[in-house]
Amino acid sequence: xxxxHIDKARRHLAAKQWPExxxxxxxxxxxxxxxxxxxxxxxxxxxxxxxxxEAMKSAARVTELAPHDAKGWLLLGxxxxxxxxxxxxxxxxxxxxxxxxxWGAAWNRVGTLAFDAxxxxxxxxxxxxxxxxxxxxxRSWNNLALARMGRGDLASAEAALKSALxxxxxxxxxxxxxxxxxxxxxxxxxxxxxxxxxxxxxAIKADEEQARNP
Numbered sequence: 130x131x132x133x134h135i136d137k138a139r140r141h142l143a144a145k146q147w148p149e150x151x152x153x154x155x156x157x158x159x160x161x162x163x164x165x166x167x168x169x170x171x172x173x174x175x176x177x178x179x180x181x182x183e184a185m186k187s188a189a190r191v192t193e194l195a196p197h198d199a200k201g202w203l204l205l206g207x208x209x210x211x212x213x214x215x216x217x218x219x220x221x222x223x224x225x226x227x228x229x230x231x232w233g234a235a236w237n238r239v240g241t242l243a244f245d246a247x248x249x250x251x252x253x254x255x256x257x258x259x260x261x262x263x264x265x266x267x268r269s270w271n272n273l274a275l276a277r278m279g280r281g282d283l284a285s286a287e288a289a290l291k292s293a294l295x296x297x298x299x300x301x302x303x304x305x306x307x308x309x310x311x312x313x314x315x316x317x318x319x320x321x322x323x324x325x326x327x328x329x330x331x332a333i334k335a336d337e338e339q340a341r342n343p
Contacts (some may be wrong), residue, residue: 131161135170147178158187165195172204176211184208185217192224199229206238215242233263240272244279252276260292267297274306283310301327301334 134157141150154174157167172187185208191201206221219242225235240255256273259266270293277286287310293303308323 131157131164131167134160135167138170138174142174142177145177147174150174151178151180158190163194165191165198165201168194169201169204172208176204176208181208181211185212185214188221192221197228199225199232199235202228203232203235203238206235210238210242215246218242231262233259233261233266233269236262237266237269237272240269240276244272244276249276249279253280260289264292265296267293267300267303270296271300271303271306274303278306278310283313286310299330299334301330304330 134153138150138153138157141147141153151174154167154171157164158171161167168187168190172184172191175181175184175187185205188201188205188208191198192205195201202221202225206218206225209215209221210218219239222235222238222242225232226239229235236255236259240252240259243249243255244252253273253276256269256276259269260273263269270289274286274289274293277283277289287307290303290307290310293300297303304323304327308320308327311317311319311323
Protein backbone atom coordinates (compact mmCIF):
# COMPACT_ATOMS: atom_id res chain seq x y z
CA UNK A 130 0.00 0.00 0.00
CA UNK A 131 2.77 2.47 0.90
CA UNK A 132 4.48 1.97 -2.49
CA UNK A 133 1.51 3.56 -4.24
CA HIS A 134 1.57 6.64 -2.00
CA ILE A 135 5.37 6.86 -2.14
CA ASP A 136 5.21 6.92 -5.92
CA LYS A 137 2.53 9.61 -5.86
CA ALA A 138 4.58 11.67 -3.41
CA ARG A 139 7.66 11.30 -5.59
CA ARG A 140 5.79 12.56 -8.66
CA HIS A 141 4.31 15.51 -6.77
CA LEU A 142 7.74 16.26 -5.30
CA ALA A 143 9.30 16.35 -8.78
CA ALA A 144 6.61 18.82 -9.85
CA LYS A 145 7.04 20.84 -6.62
CA GLN A 146 3.38 20.34 -5.81
CA TRP A 147 3.94 20.62 -2.07
CA PRO A 148 0.43 20.15 -0.61
CA GLU A 149 -0.17 17.05 -2.73
CA UNK A 150 3.31 15.68 -2.04
CA UNK A 151 2.91 16.20 1.71
CA UNK A 152 -0.48 14.50 1.70
CA UNK A 153 0.73 11.47 -0.26
CA UNK A 154 3.87 11.10 1.85
CA UNK A 155 1.88 11.32 5.08
CA UNK A 156 -0.48 8.65 3.80
CA UNK A 157 2.46 6.40 2.93
CA UNK A 158 3.78 6.62 6.51
CA UNK A 159 0.30 6.22 7.97
CA UNK A 160 -0.49 3.12 5.91
CA UNK A 161 2.88 1.48 6.59
CA UNK A 162 4.29 2.87 9.85
CA UNK A 163 7.08 0.27 9.93
CA UNK A 164 8.28 1.07 6.40
CA UNK A 165 11.51 3.08 6.50
CA UNK A 166 11.10 4.05 2.85
CA UNK A 167 7.73 5.64 3.58
CA UNK A 168 9.20 7.73 6.39
CA UNK A 169 12.18 8.63 4.23
CA UNK A 170 9.88 9.95 1.52
CA UNK A 171 7.88 11.85 4.12
CA UNK A 172 11.03 13.47 5.50
CA UNK A 173 12.33 14.28 2.04
CA UNK A 174 9.09 16.01 1.07
CA UNK A 175 9.01 17.89 4.37
CA UNK A 176 12.56 19.11 3.75
CA UNK A 177 11.59 20.32 0.30
CA UNK A 178 8.58 22.12 1.72
CA UNK A 179 10.72 23.84 4.35
CA UNK A 180 9.21 21.92 7.26
CA UNK A 181 12.53 21.13 8.87
CA UNK A 182 11.29 20.23 12.36
CA GLU A 183 8.84 17.72 10.91
CA ALA A 184 11.50 16.38 8.56
CA MET A 185 13.82 15.82 11.51
CA LYS A 186 11.17 13.70 13.25
CA SER A 187 10.52 11.67 10.10
CA ALA A 188 14.24 11.15 9.52
CA ALA A 189 14.69 10.06 13.13
CA ARG A 190 12.01 7.44 12.52
CA VAL A 191 13.95 6.24 9.45
CA THR A 192 17.08 5.75 11.55
CA GLU A 193 15.08 3.81 14.15
CA LEU A 194 13.65 1.46 11.54
CA ALA A 195 16.83 1.17 9.44
CA PRO A 196 19.83 2.17 11.60
CA HIS A 197 22.34 0.82 9.08
CA ASP A 198 20.90 2.75 6.13
CA ALA A 199 23.13 5.78 5.51
CA LYS A 200 20.53 7.82 3.64
CA GLY A 201 18.34 8.10 6.74
CA TRP A 202 21.23 9.54 8.71
CA LEU A 203 22.06 11.97 5.91
CA LEU A 204 18.44 13.14 5.83
CA LEU A 205 18.48 13.55 9.60
CA GLY A 206 21.68 15.58 9.37
CA UNK A 207 20.26 17.79 6.64
CA UNK A 208 17.09 18.45 8.64
CA UNK A 209 19.09 19.19 11.80
CA UNK A 210 21.44 21.50 9.91
CA UNK A 211 18.50 23.35 8.34
CA UNK A 212 17.10 23.79 11.86
CA UNK A 213 20.47 25.14 13.07
CA UNK A 214 21.09 22.15 15.33
CA UNK A 215 24.69 21.80 14.21
CA UNK A 216 25.73 19.31 16.90
CA UNK A 217 22.93 16.92 15.91
CA UNK A 218 23.75 17.42 12.23
CA UNK A 219 27.41 16.59 12.78
CA UNK A 220 26.53 13.44 14.73
CA UNK A 221 24.07 12.31 12.05
CA UNK A 222 26.53 12.86 9.19
CA UNK A 223 29.17 10.88 11.05
CA UNK A 224 26.67 8.05 11.53
CA UNK A 225 26.01 8.16 7.78
CA UNK A 226 29.73 7.69 7.16
CA UNK A 227 29.84 4.80 9.63
CA UNK A 228 27.04 3.15 7.69
CA UNK A 229 28.52 3.93 4.26
CA UNK A 230 32.21 4.95 4.45
CA UNK A 231 32.44 5.49 0.69
CA TRP A 232 29.53 7.92 0.40
CA GLY A 233 30.92 11.21 -0.87
CA ALA A 234 27.79 13.21 -0.05
CA ALA A 235 28.16 12.48 3.66
CA TRP A 236 31.84 13.40 3.64
CA ASN A 237 30.95 16.64 1.85
CA ARG A 238 28.48 17.59 4.57
CA VAL A 239 31.00 16.82 7.32
CA GLY A 240 33.48 19.02 5.50
CA THR A 241 30.98 21.84 5.15
CA LEU A 242 30.25 21.88 8.88
CA ALA A 243 33.97 21.87 9.66
CA PHE A 244 34.58 24.68 7.17
CA ASP A 245 31.79 26.78 8.66
CA ALA A 246 33.31 26.21 12.11
CA UNK A 247 36.70 27.42 10.86
CA UNK A 248 38.40 24.02 11.11
CA UNK A 249 40.10 24.13 7.71
CA UNK A 250 42.28 21.06 8.30
CA UNK A 251 39.29 18.85 9.09
CA UNK A 252 37.31 20.43 6.26
CA UNK A 253 40.05 19.74 3.72
CA UNK A 254 40.41 16.16 4.92
CA UNK A 255 36.65 15.56 4.63
CA UNK A 256 36.42 17.14 1.17
CA UNK A 257 39.38 15.06 -0.02
CA UNK A 258 37.50 11.96 1.13
CA UNK A 259 34.41 13.25 -0.67
CA UNK A 260 36.09 13.65 -4.06
CA UNK A 261 37.94 10.36 -3.64
CA UNK A 262 34.60 8.61 -3.09
CA UNK A 263 32.78 10.57 -5.79
CA UNK A 264 35.08 12.35 -8.25
CA UNK A 265 32.07 13.42 -10.31
CA UNK A 266 30.64 15.68 -7.61
CA UNK A 267 31.56 19.19 -8.71
CA ARG A 268 30.45 20.91 -5.50
CA SER A 269 32.80 18.74 -3.44
CA TRP A 270 35.69 19.82 -5.67
CA ASN A 271 34.65 23.44 -5.25
CA ASN A 272 34.43 23.02 -1.48
CA LEU A 273 37.85 21.40 -1.43
CA ALA A 274 39.17 24.42 -3.31
CA LEU A 275 37.68 26.76 -0.70
CA ALA A 276 39.37 24.86 2.13
CA ARG A 277 42.68 24.94 0.28
CA MET A 278 42.28 28.65 -0.43
CA GLY A 279 41.63 29.25 3.24
CA ARG A 280 44.91 27.52 4.03
CA GLY A 281 46.75 29.61 1.42
CA ASP A 282 47.37 26.76 -1.01
CA LEU A 283 46.27 28.54 -4.18
CA ALA A 284 47.88 26.13 -6.65
CA SER A 285 46.07 23.05 -5.36
CA ALA A 286 42.87 25.09 -4.94
CA GLU A 287 43.07 26.02 -8.61
CA ALA A 288 43.57 22.37 -9.53
CA ALA A 289 40.46 21.41 -7.55
CA LEU A 290 38.40 24.07 -9.32
CA LYS A 291 39.53 22.82 -12.69
CA SER A 292 38.42 19.33 -11.63
CA ALA A 293 35.03 20.80 -10.70
CA LEU A 294 34.74 22.39 -14.15
CA UNK A 295 35.75 19.16 -15.86
CA UNK A 296 32.66 17.63 -14.26
CA UNK A 297 30.37 20.66 -14.64
CA UNK A 298 31.62 23.07 -17.34
CA UNK A 299 28.92 25.68 -16.56
CA UNK A 300 29.59 25.82 -12.82
CA UNK A 301 29.67 29.58 -12.31
CA UNK A 302 30.78 29.41 -8.67
CA UNK A 303 33.95 27.59 -9.69
CA UNK A 304 34.73 30.40 -12.13
CA UNK A 305 34.09 32.98 -9.41
CA UNK A 306 36.54 31.20 -7.14
CA UNK A 307 39.10 31.06 -9.96
CA UNK A 308 38.63 34.82 -10.20
CA UNK A 309 39.37 35.11 -6.49
CA UNK A 310 42.59 33.14 -6.93
CA UNK A 311 43.60 35.30 -9.88
CA UNK A 312 42.91 38.42 -7.80
CA UNK A 313 45.05 37.09 -4.95
CA UNK A 314 47.88 36.61 -7.43
CA UNK A 315 47.44 40.10 -8.88
CA UNK A 316 46.34 38.69 -12.24
CA UNK A 317 43.72 41.28 -13.12
CA UNK A 318 43.01 40.16 -16.68
CA UNK A 319 42.36 36.57 -15.63
CA UNK A 320 40.28 37.77 -12.69
CA UNK A 321 38.09 39.84 -14.99
CA UNK A 322 37.82 37.08 -17.59
CA UNK A 323 36.73 34.48 -15.03
CA UNK A 324 34.30 36.92 -13.43
CA UNK A 325 32.75 37.83 -16.77
CA UNK A 326 32.35 34.17 -17.68
CA UNK A 327 30.62 33.43 -14.36
CA UNK A 328 28.25 36.35 -14.86
CA UNK A 329 27.45 35.24 -18.40
CA UNK A 330 26.63 31.69 -17.22
CA UNK A 331 24.38 33.04 -14.45
CA ALA A 332 22.57 35.33 -16.90
CA ILE A 333 21.91 32.44 -19.28
CA LYS A 334 20.56 30.30 -16.44
CA ALA A 335 18.33 33.15 -15.29
CA ASP A 336 16.91 33.55 -18.80
CA GLU A 337 16.29 29.81 -19.03
CA GLU A 338 14.51 29.79 -15.66
CA GLN A 339 12.34 32.72 -16.68
CA ALA A 340 11.44 30.95 -19.93
CA ARG A 341 10.36 27.87 -17.95
CA ASN A 342 8.36 29.98 -15.50
CA PRO A 343 7.08 33.03 -17.38
